[in-house]
Amino acid sequence: MSETNTTNQHVSFLKYQGKYKGLLGWILSTDHKRVGLLYLYTMLVFFSTAAILGLLMKLELIAPGMTIMGPQTYNAMFTVHGIIMIFIIVVPGLPAVFGNFFLPLMIGAKDVAFPRLNLLSWWVYVIGILTVLSSQFIGGWPDTGWTFYAPYSFRTPVNILPALFGAFILGFSSILTGINFIVTMHRMRCPGMTWFKMPLFPWTLYATAWIQVLATPVIGITLLLTVMERVMGVGIFNPAMGGDPILYQHLFWIYSHPAVYIMILPGMGVISEILPVFSRKRIYGYKAIVLSSLAIAFVGYFVWGHHMFTSGMSGRALYAFSFLTFLVAIPSAIKVFNWVSTMYKGSLNLQTPFYWAVSFIFVFMIGGLTGLVLGSLATNVHVHDTHFVVAHFHFIVFGGTGFSFMAALHYWFPKMFGRMYDRTWANTGWVIFFSGFLTLYLPMFYLGILGMPRRYYDYLPEFHGGNIISSLGAIAMIAGILIVFVNLIRSSRHGEKVTEKNPWGGRTLEWQTDTPPTLENWETEPTVTEQPYEYK
Amino acid sequence: MILGASTFVEGVDNAFILILAFSFFFLIAITGLIIYFIWRYNNKRNPKATQIKDSISLELTWTIIPIFLVLGMFYYGYVGWIPMKRPPEEGLKVTANARMWSFSFQYENGRTSDKLYVPVDSAVIIRLNALDVLHSFYIPAFRVKEDMVPGLTNNRTWFEATKTGTYNLFCTEYCGLQHSYMLSEVVVMEKEEFKIWYEDTTAVAAVAPEGANMALLGRQLLQSKGCIACHSLDGRDLVGPTYKDAWGTMVNVVTDGQSRQVTYDDEYVIRSIYEPDYDIHEGYRPGQMLSYEGELSDQDIEMIIEFLKTLAP
Ligand SMILES: [Cu+2]
Numbered sequence: 001m002s003e004t005n006t007t008n009q010h011v012s013f014l015k016y017q018g019k020y021k022g023l024l025g026w027i028l029s030t031d032h033k034r035v036g037l038l039y040l041y042t043m044l045v046f047f048s049t050a051a052i053l054g055l056l057m058k059l060e061l062i063a064p065g066m067t068i069m070g071p072q073t074y075n076a077m078f079t080v081h082g083i084i085m086i087f088i089i090v091v092p093g094l095p096a097v098f099g100n101f102f103l104p105l106m107i108g109a110k111d112v113a114f115p116r117l118n119l120l121s122w123w124v125y126v127i128g129i130l131t132v133l134s135s136q137f138i139g140g141w142p143d144t145g146w147t148f149y150a151p152y153s154f155r156t157p158v159n160i161l162p163a164l165f166g167a168f169i170l171g172f173s174s175i176l177t178g179i180n181f182i183v184t185m186h187r188m189r190c191p192g193m194t195w196f197k198m199p200l201f202p203w204t205l206y207a208t209a210w211i212q213v214l215a216t217p218v219i220g221i222t223l224l225l226t227v228m229e230r231v232m233g234v235g236i237f238n239p240a241m242g243g244d245p246i247l248y249q250h251l252f253w254i255y256s257h258p259a260v261y262i263m264i265l266p267g268m269g270v271i272s273e274i275l276p277v278f279s280r281k282r283i284y285g286y287k288a289i290v291l292s293s294l295a296i297a298f299v300g301y302f303v304w305g306h307h308m309f310t311s312g313m314s315g316r317a318l319y320a321f322s323f324l325t326f327l328v329a330i331p332s333a334i335k336v337f338n339w340v341s342t343m344y345k346g347s348l349n350l351q352t353p354f355y356w357a358v359s360f361i362f363v364f365m366i367g368g369l370t371g372l373v374l375g376s377l378a379t380n381v382h383v384h385d386t387h388f389v390v391a392h393f394h395f396i397v398f399g400g401t402g403f404s405f406m407a408a409l410h411y412w413f414p415k416m417f418g419r420m421y422d423r424t425w426a427n428t429g430w431v432i433f434f435s436g437f438l439t440l441y442l443p444m445f446y447l448g449i450l451g452m453p454r455r456y457y458d459y460l461p462e463f464h465g466g467n468i469i470s471s472l473g474a475i476a477m478i479a480g481i482l483i484v485f486v487n488l489i490r491s492s493r494h495g496e497k498v499t500e501k502n503p504w505g506g507r508t509l510e511w512q513t514d515t516p517p518t519l520e521n522w523e524t525e526p527t528v529t530e531q532p533y534e535y536k
Numbered sequence: 537m538i539l540g541a542s543t544f545v546e547g548v549d550n551a552f553i554l555i556l557a558f559s560f561f562f563l564i565a566i567t568g569l570i571i572y573f574i575w576r577y578n579n580k581r582n583p584k585a586t587q588i589k590d591s592i593s594l595e596l597t598w599t600i601i602p603i604f605l606v607l608g609m610f611y612y613g614y615v616g617w618i619p620m621k622r623p624p625e626e627g628l629k630v631t632a633n634a635r636m637w638s639f640s641f642q643y644e645n646g647r648t649s650d651k652l653y654v655p656v657d658s659a660v661i662i663r664l665n666a667l668d669v670l671h672s673f674y675i676p677a678f679r680v681k682e683d684m685v686p687g688l689t690n691n692r693t694w695f696e697a698t699k700t701g702t703y704n705l706f707c708t709e710y711c712g713l714q715h716s717y718m719l720s721e722v723v724v725m726e727k728e729e730f731k732i733w734y735e736d737t738t739a740v741a742a743v744a745p746e747g748a749n750m751a752l753l754g755r756q757l758l759q760s761k762g763c764i765a766c767h768s769l770d771g772r773d774l775v776g777p778t779y780k781d782a783w784g785t786m787v788n789v790v791t792d793g794q795s796r797q798v799t800y801d802d803e804y805v806i807r808s809i810y811e812p813d814y815d816i817h818e819g820y821r822p823g824q825m826l827s828y829e830g831e832l833s834d835q836d837i838e839m840i841i842e843f844l845k846t847l848a849p
């Protein structure tokens with residue numbers, strides 16, 4: 001950057017003053033760390049919104065019949081909850097926030113390969129969000145579910161175009177970030193950092209970025225075709241015009257299944273960073289973890305059909321989909337084994353990030369194991385489209401991505417803000433959140449096995465018991481989230497100051513730069529000679 | 537596990553039990569290990585970590601053993617599922633019609649019903665027919681589920697019930713406003729009993745018994761045919777206009793793009809039911825209500841009209 005003067009190089013990126021002041025200095029900054037924080041703040045707002053929608057839905061379900069809202073409101077709520085959580089939070093999630101902030105730091109680079117493109121991705125992201133939100137003013141909130149299944153999406157009286165178009169734009173943001181990261185990792189690793197000396201979080205970002213670049217265009221095309229169908233009636237998906245609704249489901253899941261791995265892989269990367277640091281021990285099975293990430297990204301492309309076992313799709317393809325679904329479970333299991341082995345004979349430092357990380361392993365196992373129930377043909381028929389599925393994907397997407405996001409936040413927080421959070425409150429928040437989470441989602445497995453369908457505004461009396469417990473869990477979980485967020489937000493301004501470079505004793509490069517990092521990250525370019533987690 | 541009453545139950549539940557047993561074992565073992573490690577190796581008890589080298593043979597062990605385990609699970613899932621895909625040639629054939637938001641069932645002899653009546657211990661082959669959007673045909677107690685796809689005409693599923701009784705039948709594919717009210721029941725009867733029900737042709741003609749309260753029967757029809765999912769009786773605005781205070785009033789409608797006024801009378805109601813898109817009540821969307829031609833007889837509509845009259849202002 002030509003306009004930086006020498007004094008600025010020693011100023012924290014938070015205080016740095018460039019061409020613009022104040023808010024403009026943030027929303028026009030191409031510094032990867034500021035872009036990362038822009039994503040973080042945006043997500044905080046929308047995550048909270050969607051979490052409140054979730055709470056309202058659970059309150060509606062606390063008793064049969066109408067409790068606090070009518071069915072149209074409820075249907076719109078689960079749709080908007082899904083769209084926000086999937087397209088705005090979990091898919092961009094870890095890469096956009098922690099990838100942006102820490103990828104360059106972890107590979108010893110000054111920034112990502114294309115800083116301007118990076119800022120553009122955030123702007124595209126914001127435009128996408130605004131487009132989705134505009135549905136409120138043009139025709140009412142969508143009520144199709146986040147899957148927009150045809151042909152209901154052509155018949156619903158509300159206008160779903162803004163939501164579709166917004167999701168389409170958000171996809172672009174995702175592709176741009178993916179391209180940026182791939183090039184960054186290929187071109188900008190510091191001297192000495194060979195591929196197999198790269199830390200594991202960047203590795204998972206790498207696998208993720210390829211999925212983002214290769215799979216996202218499919219959803220783009222699908223959403224665009226849906227828009228065309230709705231506006232011009234071309235007759236691709238709508239049976240009333242000779243189209244095929246099952247084709248829509250294929251196209252939708254060809255993207256949306258790999259998207260699950262976009263969501264979870266970076267989370268696995270975060271856990272692979274945290275466990276060695278808090279065990280004071282080299283990660284067990286570095287190569288196995290890398291290879292399993294790549295295997296997941298690859299096999300993940302071929303299992304979309306497991307969302308469609310009862311769709312009316314014909315033929316032998318179903319066996320293959322079931323079979324591959326079972327195979328894709330293996331690399332995840334390998335990771336779990338290696339993580340647990342990393343703790344063996346370690347010297348465990350029991351701090352908040354560690355608690356989030358081990359609870360991640362626990363909820364991720366439940367999510368993965370119930371995935372086996374869904375991958376198996378016979379059992380899938382019984383639980384497909386019931387609350388069992390809702391519980392399963394919340395364990396993976398919220399339990400997996402959400403817990404690892406919280407772990408990452410508590411792990412990197414001192415580096416990002418130069419301050420420490422209150423540890424007692426952080427642990428209290430974790431306990432309440434974790435128990436609330438289990439109370440909320442575990443009963444849903446049971447409800448699903450009993451046969452309660454999903455996307456249900458109302459239910460038969462026999463499902464009441466499970467729903468009461470689940471709704472109470474939701475209240476506890478939201479209380480936990482509140483404690484965690486308030487603690488972090490307060491501490492980012494008033495927490496105890498941290499100036500130490502390496503408060504947790506990490507071995508990866510981000511812990512060797514100043515806290516918080518300066519504008520260009522390094523005074524002298526770092527070099528790497530050994531593996532990332534070589535504790536002695 | 538849970539209530540089971542068809543020949544598929546055993547295959548499905550076996551796969552279930554196998555997978556759950558494995559899952560619980562794995563979950564408890566790993567969680568136990570994690571808790572033990574936290575207790576044994578926390579930095580107070582174990583201040584110095586011991587560095588351990590990777591072991592390829594260990595990695596291979598915990599890759600290969602799980603592969604065999606999941607292959608076993610895959611196999612059980614496959615075995616439990618394959619009978620569902622192989623309906624027998626012979627059996628009772630029923631067409632299940634799904635529309636927003638009700639099911640109706642049509643038998644080969646012309647009998648129709650809004651509950652699914654079937655004989656015990658006999659194969660029942662269901663042709664799945666969706667009239668508007670995706671629905672799904674789900675009987676938890678039978679472990680049967682298959683989507684009902686509009687435009688897909690040869691889609692079928694089958695089952696053989698093993699116990700008499702009444703079981704829930706749900707629509708599990710989200711289908712709009714009243715999705716959670718789109719449910720029905722399966723009544724499994726002894727074969728003899730079913731035969732009597734099936735051959736009771738008076739039900740086909742739906743002749744109202746002498747002296748029956750026509751309005752009451754009309755009300756029941758609105759309920760059983762799913763009309764009240766879209767038309768409220770108490771003035772609430774749902775997908776379609778309410779029936780309350782409607783009879784005899786003047787209605788603003790759009791016919792062929794022209795606004796006009798019509799009286800809410802016999803003629804209007806009959807036409808609205810047989811050709812819903814002919815006159816569109818202003819403020820409502822065409823294409824939501826499907827024609828009930830062939831499903832409601834003139835006599836049925838007469839009863840409905842009698843009931844609507846009781847709601848007149
Ligand atoms: Cu999937």
Ligand SMILES: [Cu+2]
Binds near residue numbers: 709712718
């Ligand atoms: Cu439905």
